[in-house]
Amino acid sequence: MSDLLVDMRGVRIEGRSDETWMPIINGVDLTLKKGEVLGLIGESGAGKSTLGLAAMGFCRDGVRISGGSVSFDGVDLLAASSEVKRQLLGKRIAYVAQSAAASFNPAHKLMDQHVEAPVQHGVAGRAESAHDGVELYRKLRLPNPDEIGFRYPHQVSGGQLQRAMTAMAMACRPDLIIFDEPTTALDVTTQIEVLASIREIVEEFNTAAIYITHDLAVVAQMADRIKVLLKGDEVEEADTRTMLSAPKEDYTKSLWAVRAFERPEKPPVATDSTPVISVQGVTAAYGTVDVLQDVSFDIHAGRTVAVVGESGSGKSTTARCITGLLPPRIGQIELDGTPLPLDYRQRTKDQLRQVQMIYQMADTALNPRKSIGEIIGRPVEFYMGLRGAAKRKRVEDLLDQIEMPADQYFHRLPSELSGGQKQRIGIARALAAEPKFIICDEVTSALDQLVAEGILRLLARLQDELNLSYMFITHDLATVRAIADEVVVMKDGAVVEQGIKTEMFRPPHHAYTDLLLSSVPEMDPDWLTNLLKERGVDNIGDAAVGKMS
Amino acid sequence: MMTLFWIAAGFAALLAAGWVMRFAGQMATGNKPAFRDMSLAVAFGYVLGVAVIVFAVWYYFQPAVTEQGMAVAGVLFFRWAVQGFAIFAIVAWIFRFFGRMVGSAGTKKLFRQMPLTAAFGLLVILIYAVLAIFAGAIAPYGQAEVFDQVNALPGGNAATGGNPAHLLGTDQIGRDLLSRLIYGAQNTVGIAFATTCLAFFLGGTFGFLAAVAQGWFDQILSRSVDVLMAIPSLIFALLLMTIASAWAGSEKWLLTIYMVLIIAVIDSTRVFRLARAVGMNIVVMDYIEAAKLRGEGLPYLIFREILPNAMAPLLAEFGLRFCFVFLTIASLSFLGVGIQPPLADWGTMVRDLAQFINFAAFSPLTAALPLMAAGAIALLTVAVNFVVDWMLQRSSGLKE
Numbered sequence: 001m002s003d004l005l006v007d008m009r010g011v012r013i014e015g016r017s018d019e020t021w022m023p024i025i026n027g028v029d030l031t032l033k034k035g036e037v038l039g040l041i042g043e044s045g046a047g048k049s050t051l052g053l054a055a056m057g058f059c060r061d062g063v064r065i066s067g068g069s070v071s072f073d074g075v076d077l078l079a080a081s082s083e084v085k086r087q088l089l090g091k092r093i094a095y096v097a098q099s100a101a102a103s104f105n106p107a108h109k110l111m112d113q114h115v116e117a118p119v120q121h122g123v124a125g126r127a128e129s130a131h132d133g134v135e136l137y138r139k140l141r142l143p144n145p146d147e148i149g150f151r152y153p154h155q156v157s158g159g160q161l162q163r164a165m166t167a168m169a170m171a172c173r174p175d176l177i178i179f180d181e182p183t184t185a186l187d188v189t190t191q192i193e194v195l196a197s198i199r200e201i202v203e204e205f206n207t208a209a210i211y212i213t214h215d216l217a218v219v220a221q222m223a224d225r226i227k228v229l230l231k232g233d234e235v236e237e238a239d240t241r242t243m244l245s246a247p248k249e250d251y252t253k254s255l256w257a258v259r260a261f262e263r264p265e266k267p268p269v270a271t272d273s274t275p276v277i278s279v280q281g282v283t284a285a286y287g288t289v290d291v292l293q294d295v296s297f298d299i300h301a302g303r304t305v306a307v308v309g310e311s312g313s314g315k316s317t318t319a320r321c322i323t324g325l326l327p328p329r330i331g332q333i334e335l336d337g338t339p340l341p342l343d344y345r346q347r348t349k350d351q352l353r354q355v356q357m358i359y360q361m362a363d364t365a366l367n368p369r370k371s372i373g374e375i376i377g378r379p380v381e382f383y384m385g386l387r388g389a390a391k392r393k394r395v396e397d398l399l400d401q402i403e404m405p406a407d408q409y410f411h412r413l414p415s416e417l418s419g420g421q422k423q424r425i426g427i428a429r430a431l432a433a434e435p436k437f438i439i440c441d442e443v444t445s446a447l448d449q450l451v452a453e454g455i456l457r458l459l460a461r462l463q464d465e466l467n468l469s470y471m472f473i474t475h476d477l478a479t480v481r482a483i484a485d486e487v488v489v490m491k492d493g494a495v496v497e498q499g500i501k502t503e504m505f506r507p508p509h510h511a512y513t514d515l516l517l518s519s520v521p522e523m524d525p526d527w528l529t530n531l532l533k534e535r536g537v538d539n540i541g542d543a544a545v546g547k548m549s
Numbered sequence: 550m551m552t553l554f555w556i557a558a559g560f561a562a563l564l565a566a567g568w569v570m571r572f573a574g575q576m577a578t579g580n581k582p583a584f585r586d587m588s589l590a591v592a593f594g595y596v597l598g599v600a601v602i603v604f605a606v607w608y609y610f611q612p613a614v615t616e617q618g619m620a621v622a623g624v625l626f627f628r629w630a631v632q633g634f635a636i637f638a639i640v641a642w643i644f645r646f647f648g649r650m651v652g653s654a655g656t657k658k659l660f661r662q663m664p665l666t667a668a669f670g671l672l673v674i675l676i677y678a679v680l681a682i683f684a685g686a687i688a689p690y691g692q693a694e695v696f697d698q699v700n701a702l703p704g705g706n707a708a709t710g711g712n713p714a715h716l717l718g719t720d721q722i723g724r725d726l727l728s729r730l731i732y733g734a735q736n737t738v739g740i741a742f743a744t745t746c747l748a749f750f751l752g753g754t755f756g757f758l759a760a761v762a763q764g765w766f767d768q769i770l771s772r773s774v775d776v777l778m779a780i781p782s783l784i785f786a787l788l789l790m791t792i793a794s795a796w797a798g799s800e801k802w803l804l805t806i807y808m809v810l811i812i813a814v815i816d817s818t819r820v821f822r823l824a825r826a827v828g829m830n831i832v833v834m835d836y837i838e839a840a841k842l843r844g845e846g847l848p849y850l851i852f853r854e855i856l857p858n859a860m861a862p863l864l865a866e867f868g869l870r871f872c873f874v875f876l877t878i879a880s881l882s883f884l885g886v887g888i889q890p891p892l893a894d895w896g897t898m899v900r901d902l903a904q905f906i907n908f909a910a911f912s913p914l915t916a917a918l919p920l921m922a923a924g925a926i927a928l929l930t931v932a933v934n935f936v937v938d939w940m941l942q943r944s945s946g947l948k949e
Contacts, residue, residue, distance in 0.1 A: 082586045323842055344842055352844045365835035369857035382843060429839070 005073055005175055005208050006032040006055050012067035013050055013059065013232075024050050025232045027068065034175065035206040039223030039240070041213060041255070043448035044419070046229040048212045052178045055210055056093050057085055073175065091121040094169035098181040100161040104153035111149030114168045123172050136167040139204070140197040159190035166198055170205065177202070178210045183218060187310040187475050188519040195221055195521075196532055214448055216255060217521030220244055221528040228252050240525050254450065256523070261453050261482045263460055265502055269300045274337040276301050276437050276469045277322065277355070282331035284321050291317050292328070293494045299437065302463060304470040306484035306501075308477065308516065314493035315473045319439045322471070323355060335437075353383045356430035360442035362422035366414040372399075372425055373410040379432040398428045402458060420451035427458065437469045444479055456483050477520045481505065489513050563600065567592035605631075622909035622916065629917075641669035663939065670935030677929055680734040690725040692732035693891035699723040703914050717918065720901060729893035730921065736888055737895050738929065741875040744809045745816070748874065749867060752817035756824025757851045757859075760832050771825070774818045782815050783880060790886040801889040808887060812877055816870060823866050827859045861941055868937025872930040879926055898922040 013025040025047045032038050032055075040048045053059065057070050057077030070077045072088060080088075094117075097103040105113060111130055118129035130149070137145035140163040153161055162182055169177050182198065183191040199222055202209050211222045219226055219240075226243045228235040228251070236249050247253050275298035284292040292314050299305045307315045320326040322333055324344030333340045335354055341347050359365035366375055376395045380386050386394055396406035402424040414422055423443060430438050440459065444452035460483060462468060474480060480487060480501070488498040489512065497510040504513065518531060571592040574584035609631060613624045645668035648660030660668075680687060690696075696719055702710040703718040703726070711718060717726040759767040777785075793807035831837065832855070840854050879896030881887030888894040902919040909916035 081582070325838065325842070344844075347844075349844050352842060355842075357839065357842060359835040359839070361835065365839060367836045367854055367858065369860075379843060382845070433843070 003033055004031050005034050005036075006030065006210075007071045008055060008068065010068040011051070011054055011065065011070060013047070013054060014064055014066045015050075016062045016064075021064070021066070023232060024063065025054070028229070028232075028234045030055065030210075030227065032176070032208050032210065034208055036225065037202060037209045037211055037223045039211045039213065039219035039226040040229060041216060041219050041226060042229035042235075043214060043450060045231070047232045048214075048229055049180050051229065052180055052210050052212045053095075055176070055178060056089060056095065058089070087121070090117045090174075091123065091172045092174050093176045093178070094172070094174040096162075096165050096169050096177060096179045096182050098184055100165040100182075101153065101158060103165065104161065106153050109150055109152055110156070110164050114149065114164070114171055117168070118171050121172060129171060133167060133171065136170055136201070137164070139201055140164075140167050141193070142167075157190070159186050159194050162186065162194050163197055166194075166201065170201060170207075173205055174207065176208045176210070178212070180212045181214070184213065184215070188477070188521075189310050189515060191218070191521070192519050192528070192531070195528060198222070199528070215521065216449075217523050217527075220523055220525045221521060228255070244523055244525060261456060263483060263485075265500075266303070266485050268500070269303065273300060275299055275334075276336060277471070278334040278337075279318065279322065280332050280334065282318070282321050282328040282333070284317060284326055284328040286326075290329070291493050292321065294331070295321075295490075295493075295495055296331075297488050297495065297498055299469045299471055301436070301469055302467045303485045304463065304472050304483055305486045305488060306472040306474060306480040307488045307490060308474060308480055309490035309496075310475060310516075312492075313490040315475075315490055316441060317493070318490070319357070319441055319471065319473060322439065323357060349383065353433045354436045355439070356433050356435040356437070357439045357441065358423070358426045358430050358443050361446060362419060362426050363414075365426050366422060366429075368414050371411050371413055372417075375414070375425060376428050376432050379429060383433050394432070398432055401431065401462065402428045404428075418451075419447050420454060423447060423451075423455055424458065427455075427462070431462065431466075435468070437471070439471045439473070441473045442475070443472075445474065445476060452479070453482075459483065477517060489516065563596050564589070564593055567594075567596040570596055619910060620913050622913045625913045626917075626920075637669060637673075638665065641665055641672050644668055644672045662943075666935040667939035670932040670939070673928055673932035674936060677734050677738055677932075680731055681738050682735075684732050684735040688725075688728035688731040690728040692724070692729055692893040694724060694728070696723040696725065702912065703918060709912075717921075718915075726898075726918065729898060730895075730925065732893040733895040733898060733922065733925065736892050737875065737878060737882075737926075740805065740809060740888065741871060741878055744813045744878070745867065745871045745874045747809065747813035748816040748870065749820050749863070751813060752820025752822075753824045753856075753863065754851070755817075756821040757828045757855050758847075759821070759825045760828025760855070761847065761850055767825075770821070774821050777815065777818045778822075783877065786811055786815055786877065786881060787884065787886065790881065794886065804889055805892075808878070808881065812874055812881075816874055816877075820863075820866065820870065823862060824859065827862050828855055831855050831858050865937055865941045868933045871933055875926065875930065895922040895926050 008028070008030040010027045010029065011025055012023065012027050014021040015024045016022075028047075028051060030038070030051065040052060042048050050060070050063065054065055054070060055072075057072070057080065059065055065078060072093065075084065075088065077085065077088075104110070111133055114133045115126050115129045118124045118132075119126055123129070124132065133149055134145050137148055142148050142160055142163055148156065148160070148164070156164065166177075166179075166182070179198065183194050186194060195218065201207075209222075211219060213219050223240050225237065225239050227237040228243075228249070230251055235251050236243075236247070238248075243252070244256075247256055277299045279295055279297050282292055282295045283290055295314070295318055297305060307318060309315050317326065321328045324333075324340065324342060324347055327342035332342070335351060340351055340355075344352065373392070373395055376398055377391050380391050380394045380398075384394070395410070399406040399409060404421065404424060409417075409421075414425065417425065426443070443459075444455050447455065456479065459470065463470065470483075472479070472484060484501045486499065487501050487504040489496045489504075489510065491512050496512050497504070505517070507514075509517070518534075521527065524530075567589060571584060571587050571589070574581075574587075578584055608624065608627060611621070611624045613621050613628065615621060642665060645660055645663055645665065648663070648668070649657055652660075663671075696715070698712055698715075698719055699721055701712040701715050701718040703716065704711045705713045705716050707713065715725050715727065717730065719725055720729070755770055759770045789811045790804075790808060793811065794804055797804040797807060837850065837854055840850055845854075878887050879894070879899070882894045882896030883900045885897075885900075887896060890897070899919050899922045902922065905918050906916050906920075
């Protein structure tokens with residue numbers, strides 16, 4: 001017997017599409033010792049999650065393991081009967097999904113779901129495991145550990161739910177936990193809390209873990225070893241420090257280099273120039289609750305203003321005020337020095353044309369039943385009045401501008417494009433209106449880093465060519481560093497700090513800006529440890545409690 | 550009490566047989582996962598399936614005539630059903646086969662991916678459509694033509710009370726039943742189709758409008774629809790039809806128009822609900838927001854942005870709704886307030902011929918007459934649903 005907990009050899013996995021089996025994983029080895037944490041990274045579609053699930057001997061529907069072997073603690077999982085697997089899964093192997101909100105049953109309280117696995121597996125009685133659950137909640141620094149179990153999933157925040165899910169996975173004290181992008185959907189400030197608590201509890205119980213993510217900086221904090229996947233093949237594997245300091249393969253190096261993109265600083269704006277968009281003392285409310293308080297900032301021609309802050313800070317609401325979807329209660333929006341009507345329905349066609357928007361989720365931003373040509377052609381026809389050949393010519397020019405060959409993509413549907421390509425179509429649709437000002441709402445946060453960088457470079461190039469102004473909403477400070485000229489930091493619906501980017505990144509800054517900046521994971525594997533030491537561990541717990549109320 | 554005991558005993562026997570079958574399978578295949586992980590419930594299901602098939606085969610080969618020379622209607626009807634099923638399956642297969650051979654590359658591909666059920670449904674709908682459109686040319690006589698011989702039995706054999714000129718016989722006042730069956734396709738299906746289209750136009754438009762406009766407009770529409778839906782639909786239709794027949798007076802065709810309107814309005818409430826619910830989900834999408842911010846008008850939003858995305862659920866509903874409307878018309882006709890004589894209609898035919906079912910023991914063919922009209926309704930219902938299921942699977946990529 002070896003001391004290997006998980007031993008996967010030459011695993012091949014295939015997925016069914018259009019009646020044929022397409023390879024997803026082409027013979028990957030994966031081993032894991034007791035108490036070891038392995039980071040699996042790669043862009044979307046690399047097969048990370050599929051491989052992670054295969055370590056449990058499990059495949060999604062329409063996917064099959066066609067070759068190789070998977071053994072867990074000496075048990076051959078591929079040959080094991082479903083009875084044997086049922087004994088292992090949940091009890092000795094646990095899984096933490098990306099979206100805790102979608103994985104919890106909204107109809108049951110947290111504790112009722114927590115005790116299910118231990119009771120089912122006969123590990124502990126109901127009362128006993130509930131008691132243990134409270135202990136785990138305390139260890140994971142959930143606020144009010146004694147009471148939070150009586151809440152329903154929708155009554156706690158995303159970061160807390162993710163920790164409750166980790167606690168649930170820990171309920172039977174498994175030997176192996178598979179974390180599938182547990183922090184991807186969280187804000188940087190929340191992410192820190194979840195990362196710290198996951199790392200601590202994994203260390204305490206000496207649990208082995210497979211940590212799946214696309215974020216290198218995150219994996220650097222969590223994993224002892226890192227394995228890089230590309231399109232179902234292993235690129236390389238090494239322990240974390242070696243991998244970070246001396247990656248061997250070109251692909252790995254390119255992953256490491258993504259965050260290098262940064263635009264040169266622009267000269268300061270002339271003091272007498274009229275801003276393209278001027279937000280003046282805007283206070284807005286949903287119903288009777290004010291969600292924005294006295295927000296003011298200017299955006300000048302050819303400039304990018306990044307609006308940063310965690311979710312709920314009012315970034316997107318500001319965008320809704322500018323577009324007129326949510327008329328402000330007080331204050332006004334000026335376009336080129338003339339006030340815009342507050343409600344978009346009262347704006348003229350030309351005013352609507354000047355302000356365009358690019359959305360976070362390209363999937364929902366493009367009508368799935370319309371071809372690319374129709375999607376981009378509509379604003380061309382609607383605003384410019386072009387038809388027939390002239391319209392087609394203009395659409396082809398736009399496709400050229402976003403670096404997508406028109407002959408290839410003109411007739412395709414959005415579902416036939418990759419995530420990055422969809423986002424490019426979103427950009428082209430905004431450009432088709434020939435606007436002065438574009439709002440980019442988290443346009444890169446749903447994309448892989450390499451793809452996101454391509455989008456950022458494209459946006460930067462278009463800005464230089466067309467003298468566009470951007471309002472760039474994001475919670476990712478690496479993106480801010482890459483593209484912004486000026487930064488507006490928001491918290492709880494108010495502007496905390498604003499100024500030129502270079503000044504913002506230089507201390508001293510506002511306490512909240514400092515918290516945001518220091519929360520961005522860095523490639524240094526000691527970063528989280530140092531940061532926690534710096535902040536004092538209790539601080540994180542306090543921050544969580546503060547968010548609860 | 551004894552019956553209960555026998556049912557329990559049969560159940561236990563099947564369960565035991567299932568266990569034995571699984572055990573034998575495990576032994577024979579060297580414990581392959583298919584048998585190893587089979588739960589007892591699944592094994593029971595297999596055994597039950599086999600038992601049902603064995604019984605069906607045994608029943609099929611029972612003598613159809615007793616020693617006294619009486620027909621056993623049960624066996625006879627069962628044989629007809631099995632034979633009809635087999636014939637339809639074969640014809641559907643041939644239909645699909647030809648579809649794969651003939652036509653453009655697009656239609657060939659369509660037929661290649663088509664399941665047999667969809668081919669069957671498509672074929673039946675095609676046949677109905679041809680019958681409905683060319684009823685005048687296909688039917689041997691007019692639907693209102695009255696002949697001297699009343700109640701001629703089907704089969705066309707003069708010795709047993711039939712008439713070679715009337716293959717399916719004649720009804721109580723001497724009208725040719727075959728012709729009426731064919732004309733029934735025109736009247737019942739045509740009117741049902743028109744009614745469903747109208748219901749969808751009304752319900753769909755208002756549903757999407759409510760989803761886009763929201764607020765008080767949505768409230769007024771939705772609550773009015775709730776009021777309409779609170780009244781049992783068939784009784785409501787009967788009530789309105791009674792009023793309508795007073796308005797229509799002696800103008801029978803006017804009553805048919807009223808019926809179409811009444812059923813369309815009643816059924817549009819269901820469509821409204823669906824369209825509004827589907828529309829609500831689509832309206833929150835970013836591409837609708839983008840279109841609104843572009844300054845697009847309401848018609849563009851509804852028909853160009855929302856409708857294409859709501860097509861799949863609406864299509865499924867159309868199939869179901871068509872069947873319901875069809876059945877409502879048949880029921881109203883059965884009750885005597887639907888399609889008015891002399892227009893032929895399947896619902897009316899079932900009512901008029903219903904008492905023939907009593908003759909099943911003496912003349913199964915005669916008893917089959919009301920079943921034929923009822924079967925025509927059932928067949929179309931099944932066919933439409935097969936096709937809709939298939940279209941739904943194609944358009945939404947539903948695999949489960």
